[in-house]
Amino acid sequence: MSWIDIGALDDVPLRGARLVKTRAGCVAVFRTGAAEVFAASNTCPHKGGPLSEGIVHGTRVTCPLHNWVFDLETGAAVGEDARIDVFPVRIEAGRILIDGAAVGQRSAA
Amino acid sequence: MTPKNLVVIGAGMASGRVLEHLTDAAPGTWDITLFNAEPRGNYNRIMLSPVLSGDKTYADIVTHDDEWYAARGITCRFGEHVVSIDRAAKTVTGENGTVPYDKLLVATGSAPFIIPVEGRDLPGVITYRDLDDTEAMIAAAAKGGKAVVIGGGLLGLEAAAGLAERGMDVTVLHLMGHLMERQLDEAAGYLLRRDLEARGITIMTGASTAAILGTDRVEGVLLEDNTGLEADLVVMAVGIRPETRLASDAGLEVARGVAVNAQMQSLSDPDILAVGECVEFDGHLFGLVAPLYDQAKIVADSLMDRENAFVVRDVATKLKVTGCDLFSAGDFKDGPGREDIVYRDPARGIYKRLVIEGDRLVGAVMYGDTADGNWFFGLIKDETDIEEMRETLIFGPAYQGRAPADPLSAVAALPPEAEICGCNGICKGTIVAAIEGGAGDLAAVRAATKASASCGTCTGLVEQVLQVTLGDAFKLPAVQAICGCTDHTHEDVRRLIKSMPLKSQEAVWQELGWKTRNGCHVCRPAINFYLLADWPLDYLDDPQSRFINERKHANIQKDGTFSVVPRMWGGITTPDELRAIADAADRYKVPTVKVTGGQRIDLLGVKGEDLPAIWADLNKAGLVSGHAYSKGLRTVKTCVGTDHCRFGTQDSTGLGIKLEQILWGSWTPHKVKLAVSGCPRNCAEATCKDVGIICVDSGFQVGVGGAAGMDLKETRRLADVRTEQEAIDLTVAFIQLYRENARYLDRPYKWVAKVGLDWIKARVVDDPGERRRLIDAFELSQSIYRKDPWAEHAATRAQSYAPLADLTLEAAE
Numbered sequence: 045m046s047w048i049d050i051g052a053l054d055d056v057p058l059r060g061a062r063l064v065k066t067r068a069g070c071v072a073v074f075r076t077g078a079a080e081v082f083a084a085s086n087t088c089p090h091k092g093g094p095l096s097e098g099i100v101h102g103t104r105v106t107c108p109l110h111n112w113v114f115d116l117e118t119g120a121a122v123g124e125d126a127r128i129d130v131f132p133v134r135i136e137a138g139r140i141l142i143d144g145a146a147v148g149q150r151s152a153a
Numbered sequence: 154m155t156p157k158n159l160v161v162i163g164a165g166m167a168s169g170r171v172l173e174h175l176t177d178a179a180p181g182t183w184d185i186t187l188f189n190a191e192p193r194g195n196y197n198r199i200m201l202s203p204v205l206s207g208d209k210t211y212a213d214i215v216t217h218d219d220e221w222y223a224a225r226g227i228t229c230r231f232g233e234h235v236v237s238i239d240r241a242a243k244t245v246t247g248e249n250g251t252v253p254y255d256k257l258l259v260a261t262g263s264a265p266f267i268i269p270v271e272g273r274d275l276p277g278v279i280t281y282r283d284l285d286d287t288e289a290m291i292a293a294a295a296k297g298g299k300a301v302v303i304g305g306g307l308l309g310l311e312a313a314a315g316l317a318e319r320g321m322d323v324t325v326l327h328l329m330g331h332l333m334e335r336q337l338d339e340a341a342g343y344l345l346r347r348d349l350e351a352r353g354i355t356i357m358t359g360a361s362t363a364a365i366l367g368t369d370r371v372e373g374v375l376l377e378d379n380t381g382l383e384a385d386l387v388v389m390a391v392g393i394r395p396e397t398r399l400a401s402d403a404g405l406e407v408a409r410g411v412a413v414n415a416q417m418q419s420l421s422d423p424d425i426l427a428v429g430e431c432v433e434f435d436g437h438l439f440g441l442v443a444p445l446y447d448q449a450k451i452v453a454d455s456l457m458d459r460e461n462a463f464v465v466r467d468v469a470t471k472l473k474v475t476g477c478d479l480f481s482a483g484d485f486k487d488g489p490g491r492e493d494i495v496y497r498d499p500a501r502g503i504y505k506r507l508v509i510e511g512d513r514l515v516g517a518v519m520y521g522d523t524a525d526g527n528w529f530f531g532l533i534k535d536e537t538d539i540e541e542m543r544e545t546l547i548f549g550p551a552y553q554g555r556a557p558a559d560p561l562s563a564v565a566a567l568p569p570e571a572e573i574c575g576c577n578g579i580c581k582g583t584i585v586a587a588i589e590g591g592a593g594d595l596a597a598v599r600a601a602t603k604a605s606a607s608c609g610t611c612t613g614l615v616e617q618v619l620q621v622t623l624g625d626a627f628k629l630p631a632v633q634a635i636c637g638c639t640d641h642t643h644e645d646v647r648r649l650i651k652s653m654p655l656k657s658q659e660a661v662w663q664e665l666g667w668k669t670r671n672g673c674h675v676c677r678p679a680i681n682f683y684l685l686a687d688w689p690l691d692y693l694d695d696p697q698s699r700f701i702n703e704r705k706h707a708n709i710q711k712d713g714t715f716s717v718v719p720r721m722w723g724g725i726t727t728p729d730e731l732r733a734i735a736d737a738a739d740r741y742k743v744p745t746v747k748v749t750g751g752q753r754i755d756l757l758g759v760k761g762e763d764l765p766a767i768w769a770d771l772n773k774a775g776l777v778s779g780h781a782y783s784k785g786l787r788t789v790k791t792c793v794g795t796d797h798c799r800f801g802t803q804d805s806t807g808l809g810i811k812l813e814q815i816l817w818g819s820w821t822p823h824k825v826k827l828a829v830s831g832c833p834r835n836c837a838e839a840t841c842k843d844v845g846i847i848c849v850d851s852g853f854q855v856g857v858g859g860a861a862g863m864d865l866k867e868t869r870r871l872a873d874v875r876t877e878q879e880a881i882d883l884t885v886a887f888i889q890l891y892r893e894n895a896r897y898l899d900r901p902y903k904w905v906a907k908v909g910l911d912w913i914k915a916r917v918v919d920d921p922g923e924r925r926r927l928i929d930a931f932e933l934s935q936s937i938y939r940k941d942p943w944a945e946h947a948a949t950r951a952q953s954y955a956p957l958a959d960l961t962l963e964a965a966e
Contacts, residue, residue, distance in 0.1 A: 048960065050957055050958035050960070051957045051958050055952075055953075055957060056957065057696070057697055057953070058330070058697065059671060059697040059698075060696075060697045062953070062956070062957035063956040063957060064956055064957050064958045064959070064960065065956050065958070065959040065960060065961050066960045066961060067960065067961055070956075073957060077338070078329070078330070078331075078334055078338075078339070091711065092712075092713070093713065094709075094713045094761075097701040097704075097705070097709065097713075097761075098674070098701070099673075099674040099677065099678070099697070099698070099699075099700065099701075100697065101669065101670075101671055101672055101673045101674060101677060102493070102669055102670045102671065102673070103491070103493075104673075106673070106674035108700065108701040108709055109709070109711065111674060113673075113674070117490050117491060117492075118490070140957075144960075147960065148960075
């Protein structure tokens, strides 16, 4: 894995999200707890809603357009047969790192 | 065999344990010299907090006394600082002379971290690390006065509790959002705070220290937000860092701590070992005693040439403050693939959260009842497969291997004297007697006994007693809970937020027994509104609990772009405003410009990242947010009234503008639209608005509860009044009553239908005192919320509208 620093943990609001543009498309970085982050595709498979704008609750996010709910740990939609891509992400010394290979490889494929 | 020379620098708990192992297993093989900067030997540092609080004395916590050292032939050089280590000559030089070593053990421990602010060296500013610090605090507390403890971690809170116990007026300043954030989650942090506040300790979170004030000695603390606090004593307990000066002077590899291998040998010199808080192993530092004791065993084995290797284990934390029972173990924060099991018992102040990954328990946080803590810790350490007991895991070991009990049979089994309602002290027998006396439903039981009439958390139990007593004659009422996170209805929650009172989200989650960590997209926006409507000064609006439109102050469109609608007061605009809107539409390539039904202009298709810039441009022309996105005041539609119209009877435009200026920025349960028409021809369509005013010759007709959306409703007359001020007062009082009582997402017409227009008239029209209270309460709230969010966001939060990072800009490989 090649970890890329994408910003400070505190730049993502608690129970909120920020957008990261990658070669694999827009990725939403969610902060579900003081030191708990997830990264997933920003695009809802239903009608393309921007998930980084959704309400973050527990380890889930609700799409702002039509309230589809996604589990950020697995990417699975709750109660729907759909999922979003999730990407490895971790916290180190107050910075958020994303797996560059995971978001880069997809664009090459 | 002649004994070899072992020199130990530092007589703390870790090196003390090394000496115990060594002198027990291989007495006489080492000639030991022990240096300690403190003028005393090894004592149990963990027990300093009971010494501070007066529960123990120093004599009680001594681990090794003079006799102990003498019996083992250890040469003690206490109160003597070590000056240097000479690795070539293999000697250690203290203030009183040099000793040779064959093996050297560095156990210099840690030093308190001192935050680099002005005034940190003033007399009266102390750290909390050793017995001298503790005695200094006891001496200071004897004089009474005010103490400020900087740091709301384990050590800081123990210091705060001890000082409070000794009669000082204590304030704890904590930089983070909740106490002990490294060991506790927000929910447990909330309960801890509540318990500490109950014993008179003031807690300030998100508090950053700017300076310590005073001339000859400490007099106060100044925070970054310019809050000033008086202080006779300041205790700094923000953390520790490994004490590595001697080691790095000697040329040993030091990262954050003295770098060691799994045999606890310095990476630079196999004859030098290190143990305790000064050590760094594999990127880890150590502060709790369990891993230090593990290290001590390894050090002893290494010195005796036995093979052994140090491994990092999970540790559990407990707080040593009487009455604050908390426990945390394992990892309850990071990582994908994890699930929570949450249990809350509000009446007893209990919170438990287990974190599960696959079929393993990986973390546990408990507050209020930690009896099962060690059992959970065992499951974490041993990586036990918990799949089989998952359903009942949170109830602890006593429940394993049994079927979960049927709640009804449990209630049936309760004796008559069992207490059901804790608030009013009502036992089961009293309730059963009331039911047998004819009280056939919850309301009747409440009226007869007061059971469940206060905090309401026993409502479910009372209903079960009804069911057990009446059998099939009792049908559980089909109450509509807010969502799956709770069994409470909107009405229950509103009532409890006011009566208990509850002033934070964490308070609601805990006291009302929420089943999820922090609600969901259905309940959290509702709770956020209820809290800010009822406690405008105590509760701060939480943007993360708002739908995107209200968080970004713009309406999201189906393609993810936004619409921007500047406010036009009463529908009046000017050429300059129109030019500014046209310029903004050009500059930001707005694809659609539309006139709305609320008499203003909508710019549709603005990109999210352009929002702060377009707002700043519109602000320059004096335009502010139109709140076209909010559950709040939208528009006040007007006709031109007496200014131009030959039929106009009053200044309808003027009244509309006044109302809009009073009401704008306020949050309401759902959107609120007003209109003021200048005559009964009603060109502003006031009779289908939430509040619609029709001007007539004799004054103003104020109607409420109209709608022209999913339902079509004509307004109903609240009252006819003579003056404009009376019309304004009625409108404000009505909206405040709606804010205080309606269910979230009920438009006024739905709420009016539920409570009845007479109930509203009795308060808003017929009771001048209540009307005044409502108007004052609205004004109080508006002192916070009557402002332009666009200007605020453009000035302070513009960054958050841009992507966090753009990895597409990196050079292609």
